[in-house]
Amino acid sequence: MSNDKQFVKEITPQGEDFSRWYIDVIKKADLMSYSPVRGCIVFKPDGYEIWENIQRELDSKFKETGHRNAYFPLFIPESFFQKEKEHVEGFNPELPWVTEAGGEKLEERLAIRPTSETMIGHMYSEWINSYRDLPLLINQWANVVRWEKRTLPFLRTTEFLWQEGHTAHEDEQDARRETMQMLEVYRQFAEEFLAIPVIVGQKTPSEKFAGAIDTFSIEAMMKDGKAVQAGTSHYLGTNFAVAFDIKFLDRENQHQFAHTTSWGVSTRLIGALIMVHGDDRGLALPPKVAPTQVIMIPIGPPKTREQVIGRVDELYAELKKAGVRVKVDDRADQSPGWKFNEYEMRGVPIRVELGPRDMENGQVVLVSRVSGEKKIVQQADFVQEVQNLLAEIHQQMYDKAKQFRDEHYIAVDSIEEFKTFLETKRGFALAGWCGSNACEEHVKQETGATSRNIPFTPSETKSTCLVCGEAAKHTVVFGRSY
């Protein structure tokens, strides 16, 4: 175990410098590399595999709810952005432009998509003619680009990977039902798959998507008390339908504009996962999303080695057959202690140790990444015990994250109270808000915190605005954010 301290030393403790801790962890766990292109990262295999697991789960949820995948062009003609006024204002400053191609200057510049409402709006206007074509329920897995001023691996990169759902409906009611349905898919996914508790609510007008009527979000709290917007779902009304002429003949043979929605999550979820669950020992991955759920390490002296490895391989085969993502590390040139630290740092939920004494006793040792507890179980119950422990670890991680959030989430009556909280404890504040942009802006100027959302189910309802003291229209969550 002499390696223990050496390893931990290399990761800056969270309490010392959370930002450095984050970069240390993602580099040490080999999740990414900086690329030579400004603000773009390389998703290395261990990082990308987390995204593949996210994709697989979400994709099946989208399909269960009636959506199908399609793929639209990367390039968007400049004129398309002019069609929706708020949209162009929101995205124009962040666009990269292709101005030359195939050795010639282009007549019209092409933007690299920052999101695809415009291109998809254009196509939907061709595809949709009758109410029989509705609802149209499509999702796209794609890369998108936003030329951000400040970037941070996974959380804010120039190019990132995401999914964007785009749907069209006969009327507002159906479009709003879809918007809420997908928000709920995201909430479930965050809580039940990523073990991240989220606050579900509506964005204030100043924070909504450029071109939306209403934006809804799920907001998660990182271990430094800052927020990550982990998923958004937008009701776009007829804004894009009018801009792109998405019209259909309704059941009364009248032309109507379709009501559209869009919703998305991105590779920033990888960053959120790390910042919610990680600790000073490194990554801690929730079992459902972890590329490797169980690492098996044979221990003991060379003379029993072969025998122990033989038994490890048998137990490995049982787990594998049961659908558990398991690996064996039987390298002879690394010590068990080194391996213990290595896989703790990489966030593998369960470590399995098997040595000669365990062989004699028909036992095996399970160690939880999160609690650090050792559990000695009978080899005969191995698969069941592992599955139980994986479920337990998920719940523990969720509970732990929720406890942290709840401890850093207070209700305040005034901005002074909020400032004191941020200085002493960091986190989110629940407060009344009169609804004016001025008061929202004042909070930002004074505290660096923005409105995260107007939660659907706040723990309490506030009656006065934290800034002006007037009657509160909404109870809002404020927090600093990534």
Next chain:
Amino acid sequence: MSNDKQFVKEITPQGEDFSRWYIDVIKKADLMSYSPVRGCIVFKPDGYEIWENIQRELDSKFKETGHRNAYFPLFIPESFFQKEKEHVEGFNPELPWVTEAGGEKLEERLAIRPTSETMIGHMYSEWINSYRDLPLLINQWANVVRWEKRTLPFLRTTEFLWQEGHTAHEDEQDARRETMQMLEVYRQFAEEFLAIPVIVGQKTPSEKFAGAIDTFSIEAMMKDGKAVQAGTSHYLGTNFAVAFDIKFLDRENQHQFAHTTSWGVSTRLIGALIMVHGDDRGLALPPKVAPTQVIMIPIGPPKTREQVIGRVDELYAELKKAGVRVKVDDRADQSPGWKFNEYEMRGVPIRVELGPRDMENGQVVLVSRVSGEKKIVQQADFVQEVQNLLAEIHQQMYDKAKQFRDEHYIAVDSIEEFKTFLETKRGFALAGWCGSNACEEHVKQETGATSRNIPFTPSETKSTCLVCGEAAKHTVVFGRSY
């Protein structure tokens, strides 16, 4: 059945105009839409789902052979292309350039990747230090862009989707083993999953990948006798390693350049699938790649309708449970005849019909898309019979495609013989080639055909060059191509 002719009429017969047939089929089967961006298409859900099935199968083959996925930036700095001379010459004319972003002119132009050898070479030079880091076996699923002069949906589009494998090895032997292994993965995939027989061989120097030492390909024959290069695998030697400084300390503690490979297939496989198997009735999809493998259609008068649908639903559940991709079309507002034509046009391998008489007899009717044969089977054997028929249809489609190719693939001794063949029958010619660029170019000028590859196992070996009559160095397949 009055809809029958009406439907068939809308698709131009292959014999009349193969190109129009192709466009008719892909539009009618709803696989794609033209987009407003030059040469880019939209992959609609029915087209994209074919790609998803291709991805799933290949991805599992790549992982079985030890590869992992990663993701590299879309943008490639201009200076990177200058580093490998042949590579820049090959790709420069096709690059789109980002020159402005975030409201500013960029100091260095960024190309949109046409392929990622340069970016990945750069990253590998950072990641690889020792022979212990090798082999490095990575694959990327991504969009790439090549500004092509002439485009054709799926087969040649400005933006397309693909996978690109990039591996680095200690020595030539291991890199060449990898190159051949992946070529064999592609051959198996083409033949055993897509039911497309392919000719496996090596590209001539004029046709190889820009920057490769050797390029190998699988070549398929379309129903108009033209070729589609369906997959390529390149041994890159140390070309990119030298250009990007991918060096490692070998087992003797000496610095060595890594030997690298790359290999890829793209969404052009969708086009190949259609052109190999389709007919005048529309698409014909091989069972393993077909999004819907079985369509179930209840028939008979309204009074027995409910009962029939009840039984169809039971049989549907059995198939579904057995893992068959099955759908039911029980719409009352479309006639069975219309539905028969519709799903034939969409290429669904098996149609299942069930009517009141079948109910009485405990039977069900299976109809094969390819042979058109009806098979009456016992409902008790339903699942097994469907599975047998799916396997049978795969084999029939492969055999049929192979028979067509063999009938359009002759050995010739002279270019005159080849020209006569192309005028009367179309297809590939196997011929001797002296190895000179001049003779290869002469074939192209005279016939429009290019060397497809030097097959590993030609049906015969030719001793003289079809152009100059000198001793042949290689026996080559020539053909016009997409």
